[in-house]
Amino acid sequence: MNLVLLLPEDLIERDGPCARAVLHDRRLDHLRRVHRAAPGRELRVGLLGGRQGRATVEAIDATAATLRVVLDTPSPPKLPLTLLLALPRPKTLRRMLQTAATMGIQRVVLMNSWRVDKSYWKSPQLEPAAIAEQLRLGLEQGGDTMPPQVDVERLLVPFAKERLDVLAAGTTRLLAHPAAPTPCPRHRAEPITLALGPEGGFIADEVALFEHHGFAPVALGPRLLRVEQALPALVGRLT
Amino acid sequence: MNLVLLLPEDLIERDGPCARAVLHDRRLDHLRRVHRAAPGRELRVGLLGGRQGRATVEAIDATAATLRVVLDTPSPPKLPLTLLLALPRPKTLRRMLQTAATMGIQRVVLMNSWRVDKSYWKSPQLEPAAIAEQLRLGLEQGGDTMPPQVDVERLLVPFAKERLDVLAAGTTRLLAHPAAPTPCPRHRAEPITLALGPEGGFIADEVALFEHHGFAPVALGPRLLRVEQALPALVGRLT
Numbered sequence: 001m002n003l004v005l006l007l008p009e010d011l012i013e014r015d016g017p018c019a020r021a022v023l024h025d026r027r028l029d030h031l032r033r034v035h036r037a038a039p040g041r042e043l044r045v046g047l048l049g050g051r052q053g054r055a056t057v058e059a060i061d062a063t064a065a066t067l068r069v070v071l072d073t074p075s076p077p078k079l080p081l082t083l084l085l086a087l088p089r090p091k092t093l094r095r096m097l098q099t100a101a102t103m104g105i106q107r108v109v110l111m112n113s114w115r116v117d118k119s120y121w122k123s124p125q126l127e128p129a130a131i132a133e134q135l136r137l138g139l140e141q142g143g144d145t146m147p148p149q150v151d152v153e154r155l156l157v158p159f160a161k162e163r164l165d166v167l168a169a170g171t172t173r174l175l176a177h178p179a180a181p182t183p184c185p186r187h188r189a190e191p192i193t194l195a196l197g198p199e200g201g202f203i204a205d206e207v208a209l210f211e212h213h214g215f216a217p218v219a220l221g222p223r224l225l226r227v228e229q230a231l232p233a234l235v236g237r238l239t
Numbered sequence: 240m241n242l243v244l245l246l247p248e249d250l251i252e253r254d255g256p257c258a259r260a261v262l263h264d265r266r267l268d269h270l271r272r273v274h275r276a277a278p279g280r281e282l283r284v285g286l287l288g289g290r291q292g293r294a295t296v297e298a299i300d301a302t303a304a305t306l307r308v309v310l311d312t313p314s315p316p317k318l319p320l321t322l323l324l325a326l327p328r329p330k331t332l333r334r335m336l337q338t339a340a341t342m343g344i345q346r347v348v349l350m351n352s353w354r355v356d357k358s359y360w361k362s363p364q365l366e367p368a369a370i371a372e373q374l375r376l377g378l379e380q381g382g383d384t385m386p387p388q389v390d391v392e393r394l395l396v397p398f399a400k401e402r403l404d405v406l407a408a409g410t411t412r413l414l415a416h417p418a419a420p421t422p423c424p425r426h427r428a429e430p431i432t433l434a435l436g437p438e439g440g441f442i443a444d445e446v447a448l449f450e451h452h453g454f455a456p457v458a459l460g461p462r463l464l465r466v467e468q469a470l471p472a473l474v475g476r477l478t
Contacts (some may be wrong), residue, residue: 002463076460076461076462092316099468102462102463102464102465102468103462103468103472104460104461104462104463136301141463141464141465142462142463142464143461143462143463144462186426187424187425187426196338220475221315221343221478222315222382223315223342223343223381223382223383224241224341224380224381224382225341225342225380225381225471227379228467229338229341229471230471231471232464232468232469232470232471232472232475233342233471233472233474233475234475235472235473235475236459236471236472236473236475236476236477237461237476237478239476
């Protein structure tokens with residue numbers, strides 16, 4: 001937790017950039033157990049969806065921490081990157097959502113693909129509250145306050161036909177595909193829409209579908225990465 | 240398991256690039272359970288430390304799989320990258336070793352650092368057999384047969400004073416440091432030695448120690464990544 005992420009309902013007194021915040025949950029445990037925070041301790045904080053800044057611990061015990069906060073700094077700009085992610089297994093999904101938030105990805109679309117196990121769509125990790133929790137954990141790691149927008153598309157072909165061109169309008173469209181002869185481009189400043197397949201990759205029909213919508217298959221080298229490895233590697237390469 | 244990694248002791252008949260291999264362990268389970276392999280099935284295989292190629296399943300049951308293999312293709316070249324990694328917590332260590340092997344990193348030095356919890360040095364994950372197992376899993380994911388060399392340095396200062404300059408001779412020396420004003424360079428072809436700190440980062444004295452040995456602190460952007468995210472992001476950026 002490199003930044004203590006405050007929710008609007010944590011704030012009890014707001015006066016411009018200043019406020020008091022009272023924490024009770026996981027964040028209180030973390031402050032006590034990991035940070036060993038005592039009164040007077042300075043912390044980096046941020047308001048979900050808002051600014052970030054500093055806080056001083058006023059009081060802390062087993063039931064609550066009271067912080068005096070000043071929120072006067074904008075969070076770093078989001079990466080102009082939309083990730084189209086074939087739904088991974090639930091445990092991997094949690095990590096991928098955290099990584100997307102930590103790395104500053106602007107938007108994530110969780111989508112179906114032939115090799116996505118149907119059972120993954122029944123995971124409680126897809127509930128909005130579960131997604132939001134993983135995004136918050138990722139923001140706390142990265143030091144950010146603005147979560148990516150996350151959408152869910154359970155049917156790939158209607159998504160591609162009806163919404164993909166609008167969603168990817170004005171962006172460079174890339175599809176991560178280990179078999180592609182073209183290397184992933186480097187150091188791009190323009191907005192990008194990046195499709196990342198399931199373990200085992202996209203099937204040929206899916207590659208063709210994305211190519212039909214203007215996506216260029218690109219590869220990161222001769223080795224096959226797990227999606228948890230591929231996403232940071234792609235972001236590191238593209239940015 | 241994108242490549243079935245064979246050990247020399249699995250081979251019962253060798254004749255040039257051709258051999259028969261008999262598998263019993265985790266790999267047999269995986270072939271039956273995940274690949275649902277039956278006689279006649281073609282698989283990608285490789286010999287640990289040697290070449291890779293194709294295999295055909297001759298027989299498979301609950302006790303053994305017999306493969307007819309042809310090992311005629313070299314593995315992709317290793318990345319000319321030595322990773323100096325502050326020892327992470329055991330669960331993260333396993334993933335990092337897998338990632339190093341999957342991404343083709345040539346050499347890994349697990350080293351101490353101020354913020355490394357002392358208990359991590361007692362982990363059974365540091366035993367050579369445990370390290371070798373994680374490397375094999377990483378090679379099977381990446382489709383490689385040549386594991387990185389892994390060394391363990393329990394004392395940072397003697398390591399830096401006595402062995403670091405020899406180890407890093409002729410390489411570009413980089414230290415991943417989120418506070419650094421210099422961005423991590425991109426698309427380097429030359430050999431690199433990259434130091435990656437623990438969660439919480441290197442302390443100032445350690446940064447100074449590495450700078451004294453010619454390491455340039457570099458950052459990946461304004462956000463703080465977990466080491467599991469930072470390593471692929473750095474490799475994606477550097478390669």
